[in-house]
Amino acid sequence: MAKNKSEETPLMQQHKAIKARYPDAVLLFRVGDFYETFNEDAVIAARVLGIVLTKRANGSAAFIDLAGFPHHSLDTYLHKLVKAGYRVAVCDQLEDPKTVKGIVKRGVTEMVTPGVAVNDKLLENSTNNFLAAVHFGEHATGVSFLDISTGEFFVAQGNTEYIDKLLQSFRPAEVVFAKQQQKNFRHLYGTRFYTYTLEEWIFTTTYASEILLRHFETHSLKGFGIEGLDEAIIAAGATLHYLKDTEHPNLQHITNIQRIDQDDFLWMDRFTIRNLELLHSSVENGKTLLSVLDHTVSPMGARLLKRWIVFPLRDIMQINERLDAVEFFIKQADLSKTLHHHLKQVGDLERLVSKIPLKKINPREVLQLARALQQVAAIQELLHKNGNAYIERLNEQLNPCPLILDTILRTISDNPPVLANKGGAIREGVHEELDKLRTIANSGKEYLLQIQQKESEATGIPSLKIAFNNVFGYYLEVTNAHKNKVPPEWIRKQTLANAERYITPELKEYEEKIVGAEEKITVLEVQLFEQLLSQLQEYIQPVQINAQVMGKLDCLLCFANNAIQHKYRRPNVTDSEVLDIQEGRHPVIEKGLPPGESYVANDLLLNKDNQQVIILTGPNMSGKSALLRQTAIITLMAHMGSFVPASQAEIGLTDKIFTRVGASDNLSGGESTFMVEMNETASIINNMTPRSLIILDEIGRGTSTYDGISIAWSIVEYLHDMTPFKPKTLFATHYHELNELENKHHRVKNFHITNKEVGNKIIFLRKLASGGTRHSFGIHVAKIAGMPPQLIQRANEILSQLESQHIDAPLEQTMKDIASPPPKMQLSIFDSHSDTFKQMREMLEAVDVNRLTPVEALLKLNEIKNLLS
Template sequence: MAKSKSEETPLMQQHNAIKAKYPDAVLLFRVGDFYETFNEDAVIAARVLGIVLTKRANGSASYVDLAGFPHHSLDTYLHKLVKAGHRVAVCDQLEDPKTVKGIVKRGVTEMVTPGVAINDKLLENASNNFLAAVHFGAALTGVAFLDISTGELFVAQGDTEYIDKLLQSFKPAEVIFAKPQQKHFRQTFGPRFYTYTLEEWIFTTQYAQETLLKQFSTHSLKGFGVEDMQEAHIAAAATLHYLKDTEHPHLQHITGMQRIDQDDFLWMDRFTVRNLELLNSSVENGLTLLGVLDTTVSPMGARLLKRWLVFPLRDIARINERLDVVEYFIRETDLSKALQQHLKQAGDLERLVSKIPLKKINPREVMQLAKALQQVQAIRQLLSGTDNAYLQQLHQQLDACPAILDRILEQITDTPPILVAKGGAIRDGVHPELDKLRQIASSGKEYLLQIQQKESEATGIPSLKVAFNNVFGYYLEVTNAHRSKVPAAWIRKQTLANAERYITPELKEYEEQITGAEEKILALEVKLFDELLLTLQDYIVPVQQNAQAMARMDCLLCFAANALQYKYRRPQLTDGYQLDIKEGRHPVIERGLPPGEAYVANDILLDREQQQIIILTGPNMSGKSALLRQTALITLMAHMGSFVPAASATIGLTDKIFTRVGASDNLSGGESTFMVEMNETASIINNITPRSLVILDEIGRGTSTYDGISIAWSIVEYLHDMTPHRPKTLFATHYHELNELENKHSRVKNFHITNMEAGNKVVFLRKLAPGGSRHSFGIHVAKMAGMPPALVERANEVLAHLEEKHIDAPLQEGIRQIVSAPAKMQLSIFDAHSDTFKEIRDKLEHVDINRLTPVEALLKLNEIKELLK
């Protein structure tokens, strides 16, 4: 039977009323010095946080589950709950319990979800924490990515494939969309994201327009270049609505939107981002391109580098602008080192300034903000004499905000506390009343000594002392021996075994004065700090511009450092279609080589006239896949504005990189390896352009041999003859039959990765050479992997039989012949029955190997050899 409201305790009535407003969140309910959770929230908290689950009374004959933790541990436990995928509502006491009779007023002060996190423990320095919103329009889909911790808001719209690629690249911590679109979202993008649904009315054009214009205080959105992106508007407004819905009303640091235009960036679908291992490795703790390129020294630089990696440029002028700066930094090494030092000391300026309107910045962080502005001053000075046009622009963009910098340094102490309420954050000399109160508080001991000395002399009590306790404050203590000397005006407060304790009107007046001073000091410091934060809000935009300029500088310094350390060279970007790489190296594999081992570099030439398609064959483990990937990575790095791991590289402007590498089942989607392979390949075939680079590795391997060869063959012919685009293509395969294509099609060329056979071993030379290879050496690889010798020998027998058959001969007939022939078994020489072998066996059985010297062993071997003759 349900318990009536009147039977619940007043505290539980209050809790349940607040919980009803946040039914899908874990409610952390502040009670005194603890955050408590009740009922189902307590069960979740106990499980996720590893804290004790107990029960407590709730009115007559009823109990509720309970789990709690100290309030000062909030950051730690909040982090764990959100990382476990829970929405958390933090409910605080809104009144001072000392001044209230009965139940203290409480309310939710913050809602934290995976996509709405501003706490440092919930954030990674090198990664954004994006909240995404998706809106499915009639023709196009809109998307927005908002990071409340930095104030960045990106918007885009397009077909679902484009939106899918953006979701893969931005990797949002949470995605929101309208409730009626839940099934459509799941069918389109799968279960890869943490999602939350909102009411449908939020995703309307009129509401979006009103929300965005109010947020940015503008009359239109033309200034952001997004006025024609209705679906993107709706998605952007939904993110702002969600922030306010989760108790984040102060969003002054979100000052604009940045448009992501598909035509501005080199396109890579999500398969390519995954296959090239740009952000994540396929093996645990494996190296990634981001991991080997990232030598940035600031968190904002690290975040920007990740964005540059998944959104390479397609404008040659902008690419060369970056390359010019990298070249400049390589020449000016002293300047580069100095800039890096200042950037490192600036810290995370972007996230610091975003804490100001959120009222989450503390005095220590305000002082760090001042130090960062000092670094801006120093960087401006360093760049003042530069002759590089791009760096001149950055110099002009930097603003050290001297007025607010001076005010921070004048008002905040050198080593302020983290909490302003602890006191000691505001300098002396800032406020006269604060100085006076501090004087009263600090002179307390001296004043107490004066009272003690004065009363001792007046009463003739030499052992008189002044002390303090929490029961009745300051008091005078007199031993029993001098009790008769106590004046009548003193008021006795406590009798002890050997003494009496008294108070006087003067002592009481002082107590009120000093206690009031400490409270007034803290209140005044809080007031002065809040006034400073209010002034700081006027500087949010210029400080954000500083952070963006410094992040770009950090990335370009990172490219220069890599070029110097790893001998990268400047690529030449052209309007043509040729891809010509001399002595190219794989940037990730090269970095993972053992010390002293050099990477075997290779040349690659692709164009639309002579060598459009390379059919690449060679042994297993010889480096075919590495060569394919390094070609794509070098192209990608060049479009980022980075120098590349090659002796030289002439790269025709590329608009899309497609890769189909490896094979993996999509079990959750009910798709086989072959179906996944065909889906990804179809996406490539349907989206290629004349400027595309296509990387295909082992197409057709997921089905039967003849089906696979037929599909691979037809794909090559399609790319050569059946599309006018003639995309540059690298095709690695084990189907050596595809080498025949070179004789039938003028722009198809065969290459192979060289190897050398030494006895029964294969040495991979990892060098590219013209012509096709006829062997995969798969059986040699099986032997290297530790397969049993008998199994390896049988595999060689089967291979020999198959190689005797022409490709056009029925495969089943050849298999039947092999199966009907019994497997040959290796016999021991001692299983033979000749007298000679018996004699050899007898001699060996009588040899004591442990006592045999090397010379005696050689003599014995020679003796056996003579017997065999």
């Protein structure tokens, strides 16, 4: 039976009205000193937060579920709800309950979702928290990325694959798009993102342009370089709309919008970012390129380094600017050490300044902002006319903002409280009335002690004391042993078991002075702090530029320290199409080696003239995959502007790195390992260019041997002969038959990873050598992996029989022989006098085994198999 509205309490009627506006959010409803949740929200809160779920009567209607927590615990519990994937609406009291008769006015002051979090407990210092919006246009898809905690705002548009790469690179905490596009988004980009849908009318050019122009207070978007990018503009407009929708009206720190141009950066699709383990490892707690390179000392540097890794440069001049700066810091050891010291003390300047318009910054953080500006001034002086053009250009962008810096230091006390209303945030001498009130408050308390001493002497009560409580303020307390000495003019207020409490007119008079002064002090301090924040609003953009420059300097200094510590060398990035690496190493594997063990370095050359495609063979676990990945990573690091783990490297400018490494199913999409492999390989073939670097590992192994060899063979031939691009290619394989390609195609070269057999053991030398190999040592790998001895022994027996019989016997019969242990005497399969076996014998006798290639042998074996069937 439905509840009658009149049966509900006024409080619950108010709650119901507010909840109706935020039906998909957990509503935290402020009631006195608690945030309460009701009904289905209470069930969620109790489960996620581990708080007690209770029931209480709601007027005469029914009982409702209830769960709550103290208001001062909001940050802790809010963090847990959002991390659990819930949208949370924080509903506060908008009036002072003391001054209101009846129900207090309430309203939602903040909506918190994974993509619009600004609370420190919801954020990681080294990671951006991006909100993304995607708009599917007719000819292109637009996307925007905004971090409300830093003010960074990026837009781009392009095809589906490009947007997929951007989503993988930025890894947004939340993605919004039009409701009608939900099925389309999931089909294209899967379910790996937290998503929210908006109404279709928001995704229009007119509305998006209006909201952006209004926000940036400009007449056009030309100044941002995004004019004409209609789909990207629509996505950006949807982002700002969503922020307003989630009660975030104060966005003055979003001062710029930047275009991401695909042609500016070395392209890596999301498979390559995953396969090279740039940001995330495929194994738990595994090392990544980021974890090895990241020795930044500021949060801005840590966040920027991630972007530099997934967006390497393609402009030689910009690359060399970074390399020159890194070399400068290596040579200027003393300057680098001093800069490192200053950068460590800057803190998260970018997020601090973004808290100003959001009204989330506290007095202690304002003081930290001032100290950061002091470091900016010191860095500016340190880097003045240093001789490096790029660093001098960065240095010119710094602005220590001396006027506001001086204002902060003159206004905020040396040890301010976290909250402005706690008192003591404003320095003495800032405001005359505030100083007077503080004198009254402090001297008033001293006068209370004088009253206590005076009354004690007048009454002869030695144990008399003055205290305070919230019920009746200041009072005199007398133990029962002395209550007969109490003067008649004292007014008794409370009787305790061992004492009585009294007040006097004099005491009440001074209480009013003290309490009144303390209340006025709180109001004044809050006012003065808000005035300071208003002044700080004007400095948001220059402070943000300071933070961006700090991030760049931090990353460059980090590259210099990495080069010194890990013996990295400066690469020579050229306009050629040559990749020539001398003594290259894998930076992540090298870092993980046991103490005392050195990495086996390798030389590698790829060019368009005589070594375009390398077919790489070698035993399992010998280091083929490591060599493939280190080649890609060294190329990538050079384009980042970092020194590389090699003694010398010429890196021809590369526009795309493709990798097809490892096997994985897409079961949810109904795709097998082989289908995923073919999809990724097809994407490479269809998107490569003359300046691409292609890394292929074990292509074709997801299907039958014949199919696999055929596909792998044809891929190599296609890359060599059937495309004019001639992309540089590394192809690791277990199909030793591919070694034949070297004899047929002059730009295909065979290489292998060497090993040495000592007794029954195989020692992997991990050294690259020319020529192919025909042994995978799979059983040896199974042995060192811990397989039972009986299993290893049987595997060797089967291998021996296969190797000795695969030429002389049909495969089916060979497998039958293997399946059952051989008798002491075994007849030849050719003892049968059937026509089929005679025909088989004739076919085999006609084969010249010494001149038979492995591929021809397999084809002959298939012919015999077909004869049997």
